[in-house]
Amino acid sequence: MLARGGAQVQIEYTMKALAHIGVEADHLQWWNSQQTGDILHQVGLIPQHLIRLAQANGWRVANTVLFTETCNRSRWSLLLRAFLIRPTLSIPLPFALRASLHWQTYHLTDQMIVGLQAERDLLLDVYGVAPEKVSVVPLGLSETFLNAGPPLRTEEHLICTGRIIESKNSVELAQLALVAKVPILFVGKAADPSGQYWHKFRSLIDGKYVKYRDYVAGESAVAELLRQARGYVLMSQYENWCLAAHEAAACGLPLLLPDQRWSRERFGNQALYWPRGRNKAAGIAALQSFWEQCPKLPPPKIQFFSWIDVAEQLRDVYSRILR
Numbered sequence: 001m002l003a004r005g006g007a008q009v010q011i012e013y014t015m016k017a018l019a020h021i022g023v024e025a026d027h028l029q030w031w032n033s034q035q036t037g038d039i040l041h042q043v044g045l046i047p048q049h050l051i052r053l054a055q056a057n058g059w060r061v062a063n064t065v066l067f068t069e070t071c072n073r074s075r076w077s078l079l080l081r082a083f084l085i086r087p088t089l090s091i092p093l094p095f096a097l098r099a100s101l102h103w104q105t106y107h108l109t110d111q112m113i114v115g116l117q118a119e120r121d122l123l124l125d126v127y128g129v130a131p132e133k134v135s136v137v138p139l140g141l142s143e144t145f146l147n148a149g150p151p152l153r154t155e156e157h158l159i160c161t162g163r164i165i166e167s168k169n170s171v172e173l174a175q176l177a178l179v180a181k182v183p184i185l186f187v188g189k190a191a192d193p194s195g196q197y198w199h200k201f202r203s204l205i206d207g208k209y210v211k212y213r214d215y216v217a218g219e220s221a222v223a224e225l226l227r228q229a230r231g232y233v234l235m236s237q238y239e240n241w242c243l244a245a246h247e248a249a250a251c252g253l254p255l256l257l258p259d260q261r262w263s264r265e266r267f268g269n270q271a272l273y274w275p276r277g278r279n280k281a282a283g284i285a286a287l288q289s290f291w292e293q294c295p296k297l298p299p300p301k302i303q304f305f306s307w308i309d310v311a312e313q314l315r316d317v318y319s320r321i322l323r
Helices: 006-020 048-056 075-089 095-100 102-108 117-125 170-180 196-202 219-228 243-250 261-270 280-296 307-322
Strands: 039-043 060-064 111-114 134-136 158-161 184-187 210-213 255-257
Touching: 006 039, 006 243, 006 307, 039 048, 039 307, 048 060, 048 102, 060 102, 060 307, 111 117, 111 307, 117 134, 117 261, 158 219, 158 243, 158 280, 170 184, 170 196, 170 210, 170 280, 184 219, 219 243, 243 255, 243 261, 255 261, 255 280
Parallel strands: 039 060, 060 111, 111 134, 158 184, 184 210
Antiparallel strands: none
């Protein structure tokens, strides 16, 4: 989870903020049997044996799972998942099979900590986790973005930040930009510089409608690029909280986002959304319409959280677990 990306940002900034408010935080030293602590907080799936080992040593266990794909499934898909999972929880299973079902861990932990109400509903309704065992704690933004200042919107392009990868639909968005004749600046490194997807994306860069920057020196430079752009666009298959969209909104940009649970919960009717389905003509029309409306569109007026806000909410959850 410390590989470059949103989870890495969440972990590192959360640990720094916890230390700032007086909560000791360190990475788990799995090789050190003498390491002590009160709570093991894992971001990402946690093996059952690690939960039991921590609890046997007197630690409480908190788990943050990023339900990036599952949370955004269709209503019928989630109902089917609940229909299959809920009965399974009530019947005895062989140990090896039980250990392989990762959702069993949601019941073994002392607290599940998620960022969205939609994820809390998923844990309650689909996986049958007790309400008192699920807490919602938002993700934060760094002071660089929170204090970025008013937007400039001096550049004649939209902007999309994030890795060039299949899950972001980078190639598909670039293709739309070329057909719609809407300039988009892509900012982010290739997830796999030797992979076919990157080579396909690179072949679409024309410097006019598909612009690209792979390296930006620090958050301040990213914030400046966001402030200069006309609007922010994202066409991911799935997202969780999406720090990039929040950074863009904090820098004063209007947003064009996938119509998914996370985006509706966080931005409601204060963002524009791609049409559902994979209708290319509808996608082109949505991109052109957003481009034309951008100069008059205000940024979303939503509540932003600093990482200190996040740490303080986590401290309250940790205290509750220990009590």
